[in-house]
Amino acid sequence: MSHEKKRSLKAASWAMTANMPLKLKAEVILKTILAGNDPQKRSKIMHMVGERRRLTQPRDRIDWFPSIDTNLCKKCRICLSFCPKGVYSLEEDGSISVTDPYECVMLCTGCQGRCPEGAISFPDKEDFYRYVYYV
Ligand code: SF4
Numbered sequence: 001m002s003h004e005k006k007r008s009l010k011a012a013s014w015a016m017t018a019n020m021p022l023k024l025k026a027e028v029i030l031k032t033i034l035a036g037n038d039p040q041k042r043s044k045i046m047h048m049v050g051e052r053r054r055l056t057q058p059r060d061r062i063d064w065f066p067s068i069d070t071n072l073c074k075k076c077r078i079c080l081s082f083c084p085k086g087v088y089s090l091e092e093d094g095s096i097s098v099t100d101p102y103e104c105v106m107l108c109t110g111c112q113g114r115c116p117e118g119a120i121s122f123p124d125k126e127d128f129y130r131y132v133y134y135v
């Protein structure tokens, strides 16, 4: 695995686990390392985390999702392939859109680190941790 991919996985894992109970956090980090770039394994981890995760507001009232800077995007589709939640869609002209923003996993930023153009951004995580807790 390249240094860039490792850095991206580490950043995504950190964002998702920042306010988890220690035991769950250790489990998620270990499974994420073992999963590497396997989309099915990553999807299973997200499902497991989702089962334990609770939000203080309905998801569609929390504006946590990616934005694409169309001036920077080169339509490489990496984000489309990477996201296991189907947040992105391919448009007829080959551009990528955020079509299911509320499917985005709260505090995940995995696709951001994968974008070679730096075209994906998220709101400040600090403002969003208050919406997430675990059972
Ligand atoms: S990874 Fe970045 S450059 Fe590639 S399609 Fe997605 S936003 Fe555009």
Ligand code: SF4
Binding pocket: 065, 066, 082, 083, 084, 085, 086, 087, 088, 103, 104, 105, 107, 108, 109, 110, 111, 112
């Ligand atoms: S769109 Fe959301 S859920 Fe999908 S990879 Fe990006 S941050 Fe994660």
